[in-house]
Amino acid sequence: MDPSSPAPVTPVRLSPGDVLRLGLLGVRTRKMRAALSALGISIGIATMIIVTGIPASSQQAVRDQLSALGTNMLRAQPVPDQDPPVLLPPESVGMVSRIGPVTRVSAVANTHAVVRRSDLVDPFDGSGLTVLASRNDLLEAVNGRVRTGRFLGPASAEFPTVVLGYLAASRLGITTLVPGQEPPQVSIDDHWFTVIGILDPMPLATDLERSVLVGWEAARTVLGFDGHPTVIYVQAREDALEDVRAVLPAALNPQLPGLVQVSRPSDALAAKRVTESALSALFVGLAGVALLVGGIGVANTMFISVLERRREIGLRRALGANRGQVRGQFLTESVVLSTLGGVAGTLLGVVATVGYASYQGWPPVVPVLAVAGGIGGALVVGVVAGVYPAIRAARLTPTEALATV
Structure with a gap:
């Protein structure tokens, strides 16, 4: 090999910590937008917790009353x-x-x-x-x-x-x-x-x-x-x-x-079992709608974020960032936003459920699956909602991204 020829460029591998810091970059620099995006998903998750927790508390109160009758x-x-x-x-x-x-x-x-x-x-x-x-x-x-x-x-x-x-x-x-x-x-x-x-x-x-x-x-x-x-x-x-x-x-x-x-067995027992199955189906439907609404909000935010940050994407690509790194940055940002919103929404939903159930005199019931689903669902929503915007950002070439600056 000619000693005067330039050495081949070796792609830089980013550690998971570096990817996380890049994902947090958009959250730190656009705090208001990040807060509003997290608020959207938190409202969706809080809605899921509330629409499962409050009916579950009411259902438990009904079960207790029916059981007291002698089902x-x-x-x-x-x-x-x-x-x-x-x-x-x-x-x-x-x-x-x-x-x-x-x-x-x-x-x-x-x-x-x-x-x-x-x-x-x-x-x-x-x-x-x-x-x-x-x-x-x-x-x-x-x-x-x-x-x-x-x-x-x-x-x-x-x-x-x-x-x-x-x-x-x-x-x-x-x-x-x-x-x-x-x-x-x-x-x-x-x-x-x-x-x-x-x-x-x-x-x-x-x-x-x-x-x-x-x-x-x-x-x-x-x-x-x-x-x-x-x-x-x-x-x-x-x-x-x-x-x-x-x-x-x-x-x-x-x-x-x-x-x-x-x-x-008394008719009250049959009524109790029918109530449980009917309300369980209602819980699943309401939770699905709440997660769908939150996911659409995050996807919309990430899509707009890609459009607004074309210059940043172009500069990073010009400085050597490959498509996988750009894709990982935006996907990580989407997951971080959804996770923050999921945690906040879960806490908000639990507090609202316990408060309302206590006000009504019902035994507070917050389904464990709803809490786990709130945080886990936020992660899934973040991944799904961030996939297309991340792929779109990675497809931008440096010249195409910088041409709009």
Whole structure:
């Protein structure tokens, strides 16, 4: 080789740090434009977080309300009008509790006693009310609540005390219990029982609203109750509710499971499942629209940036920058803008969602996928939105770019 000839030019390889600094160059030198571009994508990502977080919080509130009604509850009882009558074993609660997905079990039993407001009322006029022997854990099994007073407990259940269902209290003329005053009494088969509590309405257990609940042991000793439950209330995991329903009859009456009938899952559970699937589809649609709008904004900004910076591109190409380096610079700038907007939008969306849900009294729910999708989606949008402007910038030759200066 001729020593006087110039040495071949070796292309300069840029490190990832150099590419990042070049990408940040446009952000630093055009701060207002960069801020507005990041604002566009941040609004899109914040919208995605909000349109998924707020409906998810509302949906969780609806799920909590439906679950409080008893969407995971089943009711098992003997088939009526059999001769001789079908009796469930006294050990029914323990037998059912051994079923894996079952979370709570309780029972009541019809004592066939008559309740009256006073002993002056017709002995055969029970006001259409049923006197039930109740286990102490019944309230938890049916998701019931005490309106006033208290429920049966280990101490009171052995004494002549009763808790009135919502409609039973109304028919007996006992609507409230005043602390400090002597509690009212009712007559059950000529035995006086003290009223210690009144229940709230129970839409999914209306039979208990018309009932007078007596402690299990008190019903045995005072009313002659034989210990055989007549209704078993079961709570189980919602995902296994149908399986539990299928095995309940055999668990309660292994010899004749056909003589035990079990209620189907409540319509509230079906409504809950339909609501979840419908809202999930809505979330996906809204999130897609929000990301599309943000991506169009970034693509538009980067395209205009290429047009405005033709001189810079021409100078860099004239100084030796190859097409790959120019392409990497503008693609990096697009990703940086989108990432900054994605992080800001995610934070804004989370704060707005938590604030609105708290204001409405809902449990704040920010889907993890929405947060991850906010930042990850911003990266994807930045890459997609920056590809064409970056390719367009790289195709400019030095003479073509400088010709417009």
